[in-house]
Amino acid sequence: MKFCTLLFALLFSLTMSAQQSEKDEVKATVERFFEGFHKGDTTIIKETISDKIIMQTAFRNREGKDVLNSDDANKFLNAIATRPDDQKWDERLLSFNIQVDGNMANAWTPYEFWFNGRFSHCGVNSFQLFKDNGSWKIIYLIDTRRRQGCKE
Template sequence: MTKKITYLAILMVSLTYAQNNSEIAVKEAIDTFFEGFHKGDTVLMKTVMYGKFPSQTTFKDNNGNDQIHKGNVSDLLVTLASKKPDQKWQEKLLDYHIQVDGNLAHAWTPYEFWFNDQFSHCGVNSFQLFNDNGQWKIIYLVDSRRTDDCKPK
């Protein structure tokens, strides 16, 4: 009986350890994505992207109607590569809520967006990632954007 309990304890610890390692690796992929974003380095961003994946943004229009803009990450890369050198974009991630199931992961990251050191808006990023033979890659991104109910830090 003691052997069974020991075996179950070791199994549970190793499963928890593997889950934590995956969560850390997912966080690192997202951090690399934003490191490239802040530097304007689209090549670095592509190292954690799985090709040209879809992206969407949700927001309220000027009349208060819910909207969704559909695009793909290539639009973001083009915009980033062509931004003016005197523009500073900073997206501050406030937290990471990561779930992993095998080779699929989801990360929910609340954020604040700052433009030239001025608060612009807040929201949440929702990333889907795929473990591509040992490397987590982003396969989908949707974010929300709002200016109300934001508490800039």
């Protein structure tokens, strides 16, 4: 009986350790994405995303209507690559909530966005990732953007 309990505890511990390792890899992928974003380095960003990534933003427009906007990944990458040197984009992730099931993961990251040192807006990013040949890739990114209800 003691052997069964010990074996169960060992297997449970190994499973939890593997799960945490996967979560750490997902977090590292998201952090690497933002490293490229902040540096204006699309090569770094491309390491973290699928070539078929879907990008969307959910927001409320000035008339109070909820809007879902689809973004073109190439336009996003071009905006990063051609950002003027005098512009500093600083997206500060406030926390991570990561879920993993096999080769699929989700990272939920509340954030604040600062433009040239001034607070601009806040929201949440929701990243969907797929483990492709041993490497986590962002396949879907949707974010919210608002100015009300932010901690700032």
